[in-house]
Amino acid sequence: MELAKVWERLQADAHHPTGRDLQIGGYADEEAVYTDPVATAAHRTLKAVDTGLWAGPVSDDVEDWVLLADWYCGVNGWESSTVHWVIQRADLSAQRFDRAYTDVFWTP
Template sequence: MIEDGNTGRADRFRAEAASRGLPAREAEAWIRATVPGTFVAQGGDGPLAVRLGGDPVLPDNAPDPCHPLIARVDCPLIPLGATGLPLPAAGHLLFFADPELGLRGPMSDAVRHVPAGTPAAVRRVTAGRGPFEPQDMRTMWHHLSPPMPESFAEARWEDPDDEEYELAEELESAWTHVGGSWPTWTFALGAHPVVINDDPLRLVGDEAPDGGDWALLATWRCDERAGGLDAAVVSWMIRRQDLASSRFDRVYVHVDRA
């Protein structure tokens, strides 16, 4: 696991923002907008916290999923508090989706929790494009995730103008400048969304009929192993109260492509 890079980052960012003449008030707003995230990438020699692709390991009595397996997360290997979310402490989380379909909306079987000790076996499932090529994710790190500049501006100001969008981009530049170098991640838990066209958290907040306090559960940035879908991003979102109750049948999935 790569060491946490958050130590002192806020102070370094304040100094960098001040050196660029950026307003201290907006720099503090940027810091408050950051959220924890856990990021994983292929390679490394750490424990196998996340495995992408392949066939799912499902309980004998579980129905077949509607879409191929994207990721299998070993919950005990995700440090408590690293994602800022109340994830299950034991068992596995399975994430399903089909980026080619351009999914957008609620999916009752997009995420499944298999409790520890549940009799389960590998199952070959014919669903959509899958199975995707298996990838072992042994490189993991944790750090504060900032919002995308456009998302920050639209949350910070009502009907932001060009100068406010530019200020958000300058804040992002200052934050990135003091953050150090990180590998290119493929899968993340928590964090802020990766926005290509639309911010999925803003979309679900507008579209969900019952409202609620939504959180980003996970993100998959498709790579070349996804069969020509490497410009796609899949986001799984859940209401915080549903996550606390392990109601993974109420997940909202959003697929975005360039």
């Protein structure tokens, strides 16, 4: 988890207005707790395959997906977004990180 250590060091050295940072390997501080970012991203990946914007195969079973990272990149009192990186478990096992899918949850 060298990347996590570097991220923590950079955050300690920088001004971070929200106090929230990147969570590698799990869920960070979620603003919208009533949604599952893995289920949402898996569903959107299926739609992307259907429209030709993403290469398959893609599983429609949420249990076949895992959250790689979660980043709340908002500013207190203003608009915010959370970026989620998800990957199918089979692709993770094969270290096919080019198959990771990125989804953004935006809160106006």
